[in-house]
Amino acid sequence: MHLLERLKTTKRAGWCRFGIQNGESISDHMYRMSIFTMMAPKDVTDGLNVLHCCRMALIHDMAEALVGDITPVDNVSKAEKSRREADTMDYICTNLLGKFNGGLNGQDIRAIWQEYEDSVTKESVFVHDIDKVELISQMVEYERELKCEKDLGEFTWVSLKIQGEAVKGWADQLLRERQLMWQEHGKEPTWAKDTEPVEKAT
Numbered sequence: 001m002h003l004l005e006r007l008k009t010t011k012r013a014g015w016c017r018f019g020i021q022n023g024e025s026i027s028d029h030m031y032r033m034s035i036f037t038m039m040a041p042k043d044v045t046d047g048l049n050v051l052h053c054c055r056m057a058l059i060h061d062m063a064e065a066l067v068g069d070i071t072p073v074d075n076v077s078k079a080e081k082s083r084r085e086a087d088t089m090d091y092i093c094t095n096l097l098g099k100f101n102g103g104l105n106g107q108d109i110r111a112i113w114q115e116y117e118d119s120v121t122k123e124s125v126f127v128h129d130i131d132k133v134e135l136i137s138q139m140v141e142y143e144r145e146l147k148c149e150k151d152l153g154e155f156t157w158v159s160l161k162i163q164g165e166a167v168k169g170w171a172d173q174l175l176r177e178r179q180l181m182w183q184e185h186g187k188e189p190t191w192a193k194d195t196e197p198v199e200k201a202t
Helices: 005-009 013-017 026-039 050-059 078-096 101-118 122-145 153-161 165-184
Strands: none
Touching (some): 005 026, 026 050, 050 101, 050 122, 101 122, 122 165, 153 165
């Protein structure tokens, strides 16, 4: 629990890069993801194990308690990011939790984290979508709070990676809301290219 406290105090790196003061923490992001998941309409979650999705939302960034919030623009490859996070989850789930309840809790958490990383099951695909729409929500909220003095359009690319039609619709609504907000300030927002930011070579 003391280790996980770092999730409450470590800020999300993307917002820090733009100078957002008092930005959200990693745990702030995971908490609202779980609420998004829990409150999703029945027609969206039909056929999904919603409780499992909520647990996944609360676990998926747990490794960042030690490795930090590594973003696509950092000097870390996807393979290296994955290795660091997997090693951290092994440490948390085996070294720290291995002697608790016969190690079953640790095994369960590790399996859910891996399911999210593999992104094959319908629950993991849904939670990946929720991860992206939560980011878009936060982007729009920061721009509104700052009265469009900061343009965070770099993050709009994530909307193109959303797979589910319903969540894609939520993202589209948020982006329309963003467009109108900027127009009200007499400005035109920027939009990211249709591809994810290219990771830097290590």
